[in-house]
Amino acid sequence: MHTTTSRFQTIPLQLVLLLGLLTTLSGCGVNTIPTLEEQAKAAWSQVQNQYQRRAELIPNLVETVRGYAKQEREVLTQVIEARAKATQIQVNPGQLTDPEALRKFQEAQSQLSGALGRLIAVSENYPDLKSNQNFLTLQSQLEGTENRISVARRDYIQAVQSYNTEVRTFPGRLWAMVYRSKPMATFTATEEQQRPPAVKF
Numbered sequence: 693m694h695t696t697t698s699r700f701q702t703i704p705l706q707l708v709l710l711l712g713l714l715t716t717l718s719g720c721g722v723n724t725i726p727t728l729e730e731q732a733k734a735a736w737s738q739v740q741n742q743y744q745r746r747a748e749l750i751p752n753l754v755e756t757v758r759g760y761a762k763q764e765r766e767v768l769t770q771v772i773e774a775r776a777k778a779t780q781i782q783v784n785p786g787q788l789t790d791p792e793a794l795r796k797f798q799e800a801q802s803q804l805s806g807a808l809g810r811l812i813a814v815s816e817n818y819p820d821l822k823s824n825q826n827f828l829t830l831q832s833q834l835e836g837t838e839n840r841i842s843v844a845r846r847d848y849i850q851a852v853q854s855y856n857t858e859v860r861t862f863p864g865r866l867w868a869m870v871y872r873s874k875p876m877a878t879f880t881a882t883e884e885q886q887r888p889p890a891v892k893f
Contacts, residue, residue: 722867724864724867725855725859725864725867725868725871725873726871728851728854728855728858729855729873729876731851731854731855732788732848732851732852732855732876733785733788734851735844735847735848735850735851735852736783736785736788736848737785738844738848739841739844739845739848740782740783741844742837742840742841742844743778743801743841744779745837745840746804746834746837746838746841747775747778747779747804749830749833749834749837750771750775750804750808751775752826752830753771753811753827753830753834754768754771754772754811756821756824756826756827756830757811757814757815757827759821760818760820760821760824761814761815761817761818761821764814767807767810767811767814768811770810770811771804771807771808771810771811773807774803774804774806774808775804775807777800777803777804778800778801778803778804780800781796781797781800782797783797788852788876788877789874789875789876789877790877791877793877794877794878794879795877795880798879798880808834815827845879848878848879849878849879852876852877852878853878855876856875856878859873859874859875860875
């Protein structure tokens with residue numbers, strides 16, 4: 693009888709120890725890496741959404757400019773080609789640990805920003821274009837989108853910094869080995885390159 697009682701007394705003790713172990717594990721970062729990874733992926737999704745929004749504005753902008761400045765064929769072609777390249781290069785969340793994939797994406801978006809900058813500069817030579825209501829609306833939407841791109845990029849950079857710090861430091865480094873987590877790539881552009889093109893007309 694004494695043996696049976698003893699056995700029943702050890703079961704709750706084992707349960708207490710197991711619960712204690714689980715609590716300790718949850719308190720020492722077992723969930724931190726997956727949480728930070730999901731936050732970085734969500735931030736990347738916002739980056740892509742804003743770049744996509746910009747890409748969708750460009751065809752209307754090009755058509756509006758073409759109506760007033762057909763002779764600027766070279767600049768218009770550069771914008772169209774840069775947009776086509778930028779929309780072809782996508783980085784899915786599974787590729788965020790590949791710096792080369794992000795570099796190609798960033799390069800294509802930078803080329804599009806440069807082409808847009810040239811288009812905006814050209815528009816200064818056409819007063820009728822600058823006063824066109826459709827053009828003014830597109831200008832306002834583009835300006836807002838460029839600002840949202842900057843915010844989304846900043847949020848992504850911060851999310852990746854938090855994730856990478858956790859993956860590379862203790863105790864996160866131990867959990868990174870368990871999860872096989874790798875550091876994520878981030879934007880490498882200089883501050884000048886990251887600045888949105890001026891879209892004031």
